[in-house]
Amino acid sequence: MTLMLHAGATEVAYDDLRAVATPPRTASHVPVAHHEIVELMRYSLGFYGHEIIEEHHAVTEDGARYFGLLSLRSPDGEYTDTLGLRNSHDKKFPIGIAFGSRVFVCDNLAFQADHVIRRKHTANAKRELPGLVAEVVEPLNTERQEQAERFLRYRETVLPDEVADHVILSLYRSGVINLQRVPDVMEQWETPAHDWGDKTLWRLFNAATFSLTGRVAENPAVTTVLHRVIDGVCERTV
Structure with a gap:
């Protein structure tokens, strides 16, 4: 989990x-309480059978901005899936929910993951928020299964030096x-360590x-490229 606070x-x-x-x-901005977003996410994850094993929350000194990470127990115990959250009361950014095996949330407003959805703070935001959460939570089982299958292929692909x-x-390169x-x-x-x-x-x-410890925090996009290279090896060895 990467929650950068600087x-x-x-x-x-x-x-x-x-x-x-x-x-x-x-008239144009309807703030949603930070804790309500977290509670809704907790409830939705539990409803769909996901277990939160670790969580981190942060707010700015004036309380206007919130950043959070929720780590989920993975199907095989070898890695974790992560949900990133953020919310603002000062119109700086919309409600955001991110999902992936590598999620990066920073109070400098960097917000990256495999999948990111956002919702502006409008009059309908609070009413539509459960549907927004469902867009992320419902596909999680499929996403996690695909990730598990990907990692299984990695384990089964023997590499000569x-x-x-x-x-x-x-x-x-x-x-x-x-x-x-x-x-x-x-x-x-x-x-190996x-x-x-x-x-x-x-x-x-x-x-x-x-x-890459540390560099992923500096540039989360490297994870996408890493998977692309590794997946390419899997395809060539099938």
């Missing part, structure tokens, strides 16, 4: 969100890793993500 927001407990005042509505070298070079990180990926491929099994695409995928 532009004035502070992490708070969920219960503290109830104490954040919601400004009155105007020479092929691994070629993939690492492809990651460099694609801009996923820079020249300085190439040795880091190779080291994790040969002597964690048990990622035998020399398969799964081990190489984890070697790459391990070496």
Whole structure:
């Protein structure tokens, strides 16, 4: 989970969100309480059988902006799915909900994931919010199944060292890793810091993500390119 706070927001407990005042509505702007969005998401996730195992919430000092992350227990326990949330009372950005295996929420207003939906604070927003949440929550089981199948293909794809070298070079050429990180990926491929099994695409995928610790926060788009390169290897070895 990546909730970056370096532009004035502070992490708070969920219960503290109830104490954040919601400004009155105007003709063109109808604020929704931060805690109401979280509660609706919690309820919807539970209704569809998803278990939240970790959550983080943050608000700016004036309470005008909210940022949050909810981590869900994955079907196989090897990774987590994440939902990102954000809301504003100062018209800076709309209600936002993001989903993916890599979600990036920052108080500098960066908001990225595999899937992102947004809803303006209009008179109908609160009434339509449950439908907005359903747009994300209902497809989650399908999304998670597809992710599990993708990772299974990674585990089943055995890589000779020479092929691994070629993939690492492809990651460099694609801009996923820079020249300085190439040795880091190779080291994790040969002597991994964690048990990622035998020399398969799964081990190489984890070697790459391990070496990218920190950079994903700087540029979340690298995860999309990483998957594109790894998936390409799977297609060529089928």
